[in-house]
Amino acid sequence: MQGKILVVGSLNMDLVVNAPRHPQMGETILGGTFATFPGGKGANQAVAAARMGSAVTMIGRVGQDGFGSELRASAVKDGIDMQHVKVDEREATGIAFITVDAAGRNTIVVASGANLALTPRELSAAQQAFSNANVLVTQLESPLDTVSAAITLAVANNLRVVLNPAPAQTLSAEILSKVDYFIPNEREAMQVVGAETLDSAIEQLLGMGVRNLIITLGEKGVLIVTPAGRKEIPAYSVQAVDTVAAGDAFVGAFATGLAEGMSTEQAAQLGNAAAAISVTRHGAQPSLPMRKEVNEFFGGQK
Ligand code: RIB
Numbered sequence: 285m286q287g288k289i290l291v292v293g294s295l296n297m298d299l300v301v302n303a304p305r306h307p308q309m310g311e312t313i314l315g316g317t318f319a320t321f322p323g324g325k326g327a328n329q330a331v332a333a334a335r336m337g338s339a340v341t342m343i344g345r346v347g348q349d350g351f352g353s354e355l356r357a358s359a360v361k362d363g364i365d366m367q368h369v370k371v372d373e374r375e376a377t378g379i380a381f382i383t384v385d386a387a388g389r390n391t392i393v394v395a396s397g398a399n400l401a402l403t404p405r406e407l408s409a410a411q412q413a414f415s416n417a418n419v420l421v422t423q424l425e426s427p428l429d430t431v432s433a434a435i436t437l438a439v440a441n442n443l444r445v446v447l448n449p450a451p452a453q454t455l456s457a458e459i460l461s462k463v464d465y466f467i468p469n470e471r472e473a474m475q476v477v478g479a480e481t482l483d484s485a486i487e488q489l490l491g492m493g494v495r496n497l498i499i500t501l502g503e504k505g506v507l508i509v510t511p512a513g514r515k516e517i518p519a520y521s522v523q524a525v526d527t528v529a530a531g532d533a534f535v536g537a538f539a540t541g542l543a544e545g546m547s548t549e550q551a552a553q554l555g556n557a558a559a560a561i562s563v564t565r566h567g568a569q570p571s572l573p574m575r576k577e578v579n580e581f582f583g584g585q586k
Pocket of ligand 1: 294296297298322323324325328379380392394425528529530531532568
């Protein structure tokens with residue numbers, strides 16, 4: 285069964301510098317190569333799902349500029365329905381300044397631009413997109429009232445809701461209780477509830493109504509937590525060159541697995557494989573694998 289996924293989220297052009305290490309505060313260092321790549325957590329997750337074989341529709345905003353046209357054209361090439369990604373006449377397309385060190389670790393600063401002009405009103409105009417999908421995927425690079433409205437509309441239309449709370453901000457029980465699969469990394473899990481430890485964050489999130497908590501642990505894999513217990517799904521061991529969009533690769537592939545009827549564990553394995561392949565390649569969207577590559581990767585693991 286082909287997954288039908290609706291992504292409400294961000295599109296950014298990534299401006300990436302590779303450097304031997306990250307600079308200290310107030311320090312200037314000489315880096316290496318510079319490159320631009322299509323990115324943004326929303327668009328990355330949309331592309332990850334499309335390359336896994338899902339039919340994907342995106343709702344978002346870009347500016348009336350070259351980056352905006354490039355991002356839209358690139359998503360269309362991946363077969364994503366972009367009719368609900370509108371061009372904002374006032375704001376510039378979102379960009380992300382990224383540094384990647386020799387170990388593939390990154391720091392990211394986003395200038396959101398047009399992403400912040402995505403209003404709840406535009407969701408109502410895209411009602412058809414909600415009735416056609418079976419999974420909603422969203423993140424926090426769009427305004428919180430829009431994300432919240434998207435989740436409410438998704439629930440009303442019987443979609444399963446996947447929320448990747450990145451970048452993290454405090455979230456209410458009203459939002460969390462409507463989410464079917466909540467996918468933070470360790471730091472984000474603690475930040476959304478203001479907890480000092482991961483265990484305390486897990487306890488609070490379950491208490492606030494989260495049904496399936498999938499915590500991404502980087503090279504260690506993911507931890508699935510439900511009210512019934514915990515289970516770790518280990519990562520595949522690879523040589524990382526660039527970890528940008530590894531989390532997005534996981535989320536897009538995981539959502540595809542769910543939409544295809546997989547169990548949470550099977551979907552997490554699909555997500556882990558997509559993330560493992562993505563970190564062996566440079567850039568956000570260029571690093572995201574096709575389903576065929578993931579299947580070959582699984583073959584090589586046996
Ligand atoms: O998750 C990676 C993404 O975060 C990058 O593509 C960048 O645009 C930021 O949104």
